Amino acid sequence: MRSDAAGPNRRAASSPLRLTARALLRSRGALFGLVVTFGIVLAALLAPALAPYDPVQQHLLDQNQPPTLAHWLGTDRLGRDLLSRTVWGARLSLVTGLGAVLVGAVQGALLGLAAGYYRGWVDGVIGRVVDTMLAFPLYLSAIFVIATLGPSQIGVVLAVGLAVTPVFARLTRGQVLEEREKEYVLAARVVGNSNRRVIAVHILPNVLAPLVVLASLTVGDAILVEAGLSFLGLGPPPPTPSWGLMVNDGMVVLTTAPWVSLGPGLAIALLVLGSNLLGDGLRDAFDPRLRGDA
Amino acid sequence: MLRYCTYRLTASLATVLAGASLIFFMVHLIPGDPVAALLQDQFTPETAAAMRVRLGLNRPLVAQYLGFMGNLVTGRLGTSFRSEQPVAHIIASQFPATAQLAAAATVVAVGLGIPLGMAAAIHRGRVLDVLTMGGALLAICVPSFVLGLGLLLVFSFELGWFPMLGGGTGGPLDTVRGLVLPALVLGLRTGALLSRISRSSLLNVLGLDFVRTARAKGATRRSVLYRHALRNSLLPVITILGVTVGHLLAGTAIVEVVFSRPGIGKLLVDAVLARDLPQIQGTLVVFLVIVIVVNALVDIAYSLVDPRIAYA
Numbered sequence: 149m150r151s152d153a154a155g156p157n158r159r160a161a162s163s164p165l166r167l168t169a170r171a172l173l174r175s176r177g178a179l180f181g182l183v184v185t186f187g188i189v190l191a192a193l194l195a196p197a198l199a200p201y202d203p204v205q206q207h208l209l210d211q212n213q214p215p216t217l218a219h220w221l222g223t224d225r226l227g228r229d230l231l232s233r234t235v236w237g238a239r240l241s242l243v244t245g246l247g248a249v250l251v252g253a254v255q256g257a258l259l260g261l262a263a264g265y266y267r268g269w270v271d272g273v274i275g276r277v278v279d280t281m282l283a284f285p286l287y288l289s290a291i292f293v294i295a296t297l298g299p300s301q302i303g304v305v306l307a308v309g310l311a312v313t314p315v316f317a318r319l320t321r322g323q324v325l326e327e328r329e330k331e332y333v334l335a336a337r338v339v340g341n342s343n344r345r346v347i348a349v350h351i352l353p354n355v356l357a358p359l360v361v362l363a364s365l366t367v368g369d370a371i372l373v374e375a376g377l378s379f380l381g382l383g384p385p386p387p388t389p390s391w392g393l394m395v396n397d398g399m400v401v402l403t404t405a406p407w408v409s410l411g412p413g414l415a416i417a418l419l420v421l422g423s424n425l426l427g428d429g430l431r432d433a434f435d436p437r438l439r440g441d442a
Numbered sequence: 443m444l445r446y447c448t449y450r451l452t453a454s455l456a457t458v459l460a461g462a463s464l465i466f467f468m469v470h471l472i473p474g475d476p477v478a479a480l481l482q483d484q485f486t487p488e489t490a491a492a493m494r495v496r497l498g499l500n501r502p503l504v505a506q507y508l509g510f511m512g513n514l515v516t517g518r519l520g521t522s523f524r525s526e527q528p529v530a531h532i533i534a535s536q537f538p539a540t541a542q543l544a545a546a547a548t549v550v551a552v553g554l555g556i557p558l559g560m561a562a563a564i565h566r567g568r569v570l571d572v573l574t575m576g577g578a579l580l581a582i583c584v585p586s587f588v589l590g591l592g593l594l595l596v597f598s599f600e601l602g603w604f605p606m607l608g609g610g611t612g613g614p615l616d617t618v619r620g621l622v623l624p625a626l627v628l629g630l631r632t633g634a635l636l637s638r639i640s641r642s643s644l645l646n647v648l649g650l651d652f653v654r655t656a657r658a659k660g661a662t663r664r665s666v667l668y669r670h671a672l673r674n675s676l677l678p679v680i681t682i683l684g685v686t687v688g689h690l691l692a693g694t695a696i697v698e699v700v701f702s703r704p705g706i707g708k709l710l711v712d713a714v715l716a717r718d719l720p721q722i723q724g725t726l727v728v729f730l731v732i733v734i735v736v737n738a739l740v741d742i743a744y745s746l747v748d749p750r751i752a753y754a
Contacts, residue, residue, distance in 0.1 A: 280460050283737065287692035288729055295714045295722045296468045372585055376696050379587050380711050395587060399700075402591060403599045413588030421583040 171433035178429020184422030188415075192238040199232035203389040212405040222407040224397055230411050233389040237412060240390050241419060244305055245371035251309025252370075253363050256316020261347050261355075263317070264324025274317065281314040290373050294382045301384040304377050308370045319362055323355035361434050365427035368420045375416045391416050447742055454738040459511075461730045466510050469723050470503060510723070519724035524716050529724035533706055537728075540694050540705035543628060546621050547690055550629025551636055556679060558633075559640030560672065566645065574637060581634035586693055590627040590700035597623060607702045624701045628693050632686045639682050644675040677748050684740030688733040 172178050191198055201207075206226040213223040221230035263274040281289065286308075293307035327333060328351065336350045377383045378392025386393065391412040398409030493499075499506075513520060519529035562574040581589075598606045605620050647653065648671055656666045695707030706725055713721035 276460070280457055280464065283457060283461065283688075283734055284730070285688040285692035285733065287689070287695070288726070288733075291692075291695070291710060291714060292465070292468065292726060295726075298717075299715070368583065372583075375585050376587065379585075380695060380699060381715060382711065392585075392587075395585075395591070399591065402595060406591075406595055409591050410588070413585065413591065417580075417584040417588060420585070421579070424579070424583055 168433045172429050175429045175432065177425045178433070181422045181425025181427075181429060184418060185426050188238050188419050188422065189242060191235050192242050195235045195239050199229075199235045201229035201232040203232045203236040204228065204387045212401055212408065214405070215407055221411040222405070224394070224408045225401055225405075230394070230408065233394060234391070234412050234415050236389040237391045237394060237415065238419070240301070240384070240388065241371055241374065241416070244301065244308070244374045245367050245423075247305040248308035248370040248374065249312065249363050249366050251305060252312035252366065253316050253359060255309065255313045256318075257320045257352075257355075257359060259313070259317040260320025260322075261324055261352065264321040265328055265343070265347050265351065271321075274321075278314045278317045282318070284311075286311045286369065286373055287376065290377060291380075291382065294377060299382045299385070301388070304374050304383045307377070308373050311373065312366050312370060315366070316359065316362060319358060320355060323358060324351055327351050327354050357434055361427070361431045364423070364430045368424040368427060371416065371420050371423065446745055450738050450741055454734050457734050458727075458731055461734070462511065462514055462727050463507070465723055465726045465730070466507055469719055469726075470506070514727065519727065520720035522713075522718055522721045524713075524718045524721065529720050532709065532721065533724060533728055536704050536706045536709050539703055540691075540698070540707060542617070542621060543624055543694055543697065543703065543705060544687075544691055546625035547629035547632065548687060550625050551632035551686070551690065552683075553633075554629070555633030555636030556640045556676075559637030560644050560675070562637065563641040563644035563648070563675075564667065571641075575641070578634035578637050581630045586627050586631060587696050587700050589630070590623070590697060593623050593627065594701070620701075620703075624697045624703060627700070628690060628697045631693070632690045635686055635689075636679060636682070640675065640679050643678045644671060647671045647675040677744070680740060680744050680747065684737040687736045687740075691729060691732060 172182070206228055207223065210223050211225055215222045221234060223229055224233070259274050259278065263271040263278075284292065289311035290304075290307040293310050294303050297303035297306060333346060333350060336346050341349070374383065375390075375392035375395075378390040379396045381393075381396065383392060384390050394412035395409045395416075398405065398407075398412075401408055501509075510520070517530065519533070521527070522529050522532060525532065558574045559578075562571040565571050594606065598604045604623050605616075653666055653671055656670050657663070661669075692707075694705055695711050697703070698705040698708040699711065706728065710722065710725040710729070712718075713725060
């Protein structure tokens with residue numbers, strides 16, 4: 149179903165980036181994901197202005213209040229306003245999720261570039277390490293790193309980052325193996341560029357697009373694992389308005405004040421849903437074969 | 443075939459040893475002092491030194507490592523700092539609960555995921571497909587602890603169908619009743635992943651030449667589907683099954699906490715919170731061994747099912 153009647157001429161006139169953006173906006177799921185994610189990002193950025201109360205301020209007279217006009221999402225067992233905590237929690241969740249994916253993508257890309265470009269023993273060593281890491285499920289690797297670093301915010305970023313590294317390494321390596329045989333790489337080497345320069349200036353830009361797509365698909369998982377770790381008490385310490393921690397907080401009053409757990413819980417689900425739909429949309433939009441008949 | 447099995451199992455053993463070494467060194471790189479964490483306010487240089495000797499932490503790291511690996515081969519995992527019980531015993535006492543949960547969740551995942559995914563592929567683009575894939579997306583996005591608490595609230599608290607706490611200490615019926623919700627929560631996410639893979643795999647196979655040939659020679663749609671397509675489409679699903687079982691095991695920690703069940707997932711989390719090094723190491727090694735053994739078995743099963751896989 150090509151929507152433009154102008155045919156090949158018009159397509160040739162559009163840059164790949166514009167084609168991608170147009171394909172992204174044409175998909176209903178991706179648009180929904182974009183709106184949800186953008187809304188949560190906006191809420192996180194504007195947290196100081198949006199949050200009606202201090203997220204850690206206790207109001208011991210207003211414990212476990214159900215949602216009212218004064219407290220839209222109710223209050224928890226220390227009388228803290230849940231809307232304020234949820235809005236500030238968005239900040240934490242986004243920073244942790246994006247930070248973790250950034251750590252994983254950079255580490256994985258470096259490993260993959262080295263393994264794919266140099267081959268030989270470098271590839272062998274990196275390949276073994278990556279395979280061993282892949283044998284661990286995401287959660288387990290993350291708990292493993294937390295066991296080493298101790299429970300903390302930065303620990304969670306590094307733990308989830310390290311846990312997603314092997315996927316990025318494997319993807320990058322595969323892409324590099326394909327690129328390095330191409331003539332432009334040979335040309336770049338023939339004119340005397342150093343290996344590092346060939347990798348950074350010539351190969352890296354050409355393997356970046358699939359990495360961006362993988363990164364956008366990984367953000368949702370990263371946020372889920374981060375929330376799970378916080379829920380287990382392996383994340384940042386208690387007064388922090390972290391969504392996972394807030395859900396755990398509400399467990400003791402689940403039957404009398406279910407909103408304490410369910411509000412932040414739904415926030416996690418919404419953010420993960422939004423970022424997954426956006427990631428799926430980006431993947432399809434970046435793929436010229438799918439873009440044609442999207 | 444025998445050669446392939448031998449090769450696969452040897453490779454698994456090597457991965458277990460490499461993984462166990464990795465676990466040992468990572469855990470011993472912990473910046474905080476475990477002795478300080480254990481003694482807390484009774485911490486003085488003297489008590490700390492005495493405790494270090496008692497726990498064997500004063501020995502050189504290499505000696506500790508060799509001791510750890512040597513014990514590992516003979517099935518010993520050291521002594522827990524916290525409870526002073528053998529780690530292997532503690533794990534053995536918690537393991538059955540986790541095994542039950544994981545097995546039940548696998549049944550949920552396979553029993554729901556694969557048939558629904560295939561049905562979605564057969565009815566591509568129609569209501570069933572949209573509903574199944576929408577449900578799968580939700581199951582992937584809603585965190586298991588949120589889903590678990592929601593189900594507890596509705597089915598245990600409001601309706602009283604299932605117990606609020608624990609794995610059930612009564613008879614077998616009690617155990618099963620206590621298992622329903624946790625298994626559902628743990629299995630749904632894996633089932634969602636399986637349904638996506640089954641769907642795309644079947645769609646892929648239905649587009650292949652041999653399916654067209656079968657149709658062209660006059661076979662009915664039904665017979666093509668059941669005799670040719672379904673069986674072939676199961677292959678990628680089997681491969682991914684090994685990976686998903688690993689994920690499922692790792693998810694037990696959260697489900698066990700939500701439903702207040704005993705088990706090795708909760709054991710691991712408690713050990714991390716208490717900085718109980720031998721317990722952390724031992725539990726991680728057990729997880730590692732299970733994941734790797736399951737993967738090896740799946741690979742071997744795969745080579746049995748698909749004769750095209752080279753035994754090399």
